[in-house]
Amino acid sequence: MSTKQMEKFQDEIIIPEGVKLTLNKHMLSFVGPLGKTHKSFRTIPVNIEIAENKVILNAIGSRKRDYAILHTARSIIRNICEGLVNGYTIKMKIVYSHFPITVKVEGKKILIENFQGERAPRVTKSVGNTKVIPKGEDVILTGEVWTDITQTAANIELKSKVKNKDHRVFLDGIYAFEKKKGIEK
Structure with a gap:
């Protein structure tokens, strides 16, 4: 698999200002201006890393299904961050x-x-x-x-x-x- 194809199975999310994220194994905790919440990614097969003001997601496999799961995880994180800022x-x-x-x-x-x-x-x-x-x-x-x-x-x-x-x-x-x-x- 080429590097261009591998980039397809990696995604970055920029964390908005005022939102803090912490990762503990599979549990992602969010704290924002409107409150705090958490989401478990135990059943979602995605590798999560937090770097500075970004969340880096990597798919576990290289199939179409893994690509779809990666983008599902991305939208879950994005919606929670947006909700903690705006509601x-x-x-x-x-x-x-x-x-x-x-x-x-x-x-x-x-x-x-x-x-x-x-x-x-x-x-x-x-x-x-x-x-x-x-x-x-x-x-x-x-x-x-x-x-x-x-x-x-x-x-x-x-x-x-x-x-x-x-x-x-x-x-x-x-x-x-x-x-x-x-x-x-």
Whole structure:
């Protein structure tokens, strides 16, 4: 394999100002202006090195699959660094036709009450440091780690899914309608 082909299986990420990274075996710890988090790369087959203000990633093998895994690791690190500097926001809309749905937050639990007239609330959990803020007909999710926020939004959407009815007619639920960078108040 030529050196040009080997360069293809190596990648560098420039760490933004204000973000500090530390590597302990397979655990990468991030500290930034909005908080701190960590990510385990134990199951992702990539060699990681930290030099000055760069993260150097090397693929384990030289196949197409290894190339894809390398770029997945790159985007995970890039998204976490960007989130610690700017943050992320997802807005969700509460949609109902007859029974008004209410969303309440108790610590890490998210309660979806009165969904289609049900007596017991549907309960789901927020992932990581995701902050859930119900505002009238909207539910706003904010945080630093993109994967945690999107997983929390997916959990809410799945918990408010209509079962045993025609989903084309019964459109009640909580749906994501806006995703953006930056934390909204």
